[in-house]
Amino acid sequence: MVPEGRVLVESGRQNCTGQLISPQMLSWVILRLGLRQRQTVVSKLDRLNESRAIFHAMRLDPAMAHHAARHIIDLYDRRATDWDRDRGKVLMEKGWLDKFVALLPSGGSILDIGCGSGDPVARYLIQQSYRVIGLDSSQRMIAMCERRFPDNEWIVADMRTIDLGRTYDGLLAWDSTFHLTPEDQEAVFSTFARHAHPGTAMMFTSGPEHGEAIGSWRGDELYHASLAPAEYRAALEANGFEIVDHVVEDETCGRHTVWLARAHGPSSPA
Numbered sequence: 312m313v314p315e316g317r318v319l320v321e322s323g324r325q326n327c328t329g330q331l332i333s334p335q336m337l338s339w340v341i342l343r344l345g346l347r348q349r350q351t352v353v354s355k356l357d358r359l360n361e362s363r364a365i366f367h368a369m370r371l372d373p374a375m376a377h378h379a380a381r382h383i384i385d386l387y388d389r390r391a392t393d394w395d396r397d398r399g400k401v402l403m404e405k406g407w408l409d410k411f412v413a414l415l416p417s418g419g420s421i422l423d424i425g426c427g428s429g430d431p432v433a434r435y436l437i438q439q440s441y442r443v444i445g446l447d448s449s450q451r452m453i454a455m456c457e458r459r460f461p462d463n464e465w466i467v468a469d470m471r472t473i474d475l476g477r478t479y480d481g482l483l484a485w486d487s488t489f490h491l492t493p494e495d496q497e498a499v500f501s502t503f504a505r506h507a508h509p510g511t512a513m514m515f516t517s518g519p520e521h522g523e524a525i526g527s528w529r530g531d532e533l534y535h536a537s538l539a540p541a542e543y544r545a546a547l548e549a550n551g552f553e554i555v556d557h558v559v560e561d562e563t564c565g566r567h568t569v570w571l572a573r574a575h576g577p578s579s580p581a
């Protein structure tokens with residue numbers, strides 16, 4: 312039994328068919344199961360057919376969590392090429408991306424926060440003729456985006472401290488804010504609000520409950536955290552966003568927990 316909602320989750324690198332467990336899949340296993348007790352982790356993993364992944368759960372010391380959180384930016388920059396290779400390129404996010412862009416004016420601007428290597432998410436949005444501006448703390452991720460999509464704007468920055476002096480029609484933080492500590496996640500909503508105008512759509516993913524979890528990907532510690540649903544609701548409300556749609560562990564999207572919101576004020580779809 313893990314009493315505090317803090318666990319360590321370790322994984323082997325292969326699933327039962329000998330394929331690599333993608334870091335994206337690992338993130339969701341860590342977030343969904345890592346926040347719960349050991350028995351739950353093991354039994355759900357069996358169901359997920361991750362039989363060659365080895366998961367342990369134990370109490371996670373707060374100092375250990377903070378150490379891992381501090382290294383996330385460095386980890387993604389060091390492992391940018393591996394991340395890009397391992398990340399699933401099948402767009403299971405399509406349904407949610409379509410709901411998100413339905414709130415935007417035709418050809419509107421989207422700030423993709425924690426855009427990674429730009430594929431497949433930014434690629435899809437660019438193909439739909441939206442003006443994507445990508446932001447990531449990793450210089451190497453951004454260099455990949457620049458090579459792939461030279462006509463778009465790409466920015467190396469830490470989402471916790473950005474002040475770009477502009478607003479956007481859409482703010483997307485897909486699988487990126489979950490690498491911030493709970494405290495930083497609470498604070499980042501005011502940063503996002505600075506980049507929104509009335510009607511701006513915002514979509515992000517989270518874990519299902521409050522807690523921190525560390526996974527192991529290619530031998531490196533991979534930190535994740537989540538607020539509780541009530542905490543997200545309060546943060547959105549306090550920063551002028553109303554919830555448009557929210558699904559916990561969406562079966563149609565790799566069991567992502569997704570939040571779609573809009574800044575108060577008139578919307579301006581096409």
Ligand SMILES: C[S@@+](CC[C@H](N)C(=O)[O-])C[C@H]1O[C@@H](n2cnc3c(N)ncnc32)[C@H](O)[C@@H]1O
Nearest residue numbers: 387425426427447448449468469470485486487
């Ligand atoms: C799991 S990847 C997701 C990438 C992309 N959104 C996708 O779905 O393919 C998380 C990304 O968030 C970035 N990231 C982590 N912490 C960040 C921070 N504080 N500011 C900006 N980007 C950050 C990482 O560099 C990485 O590219």
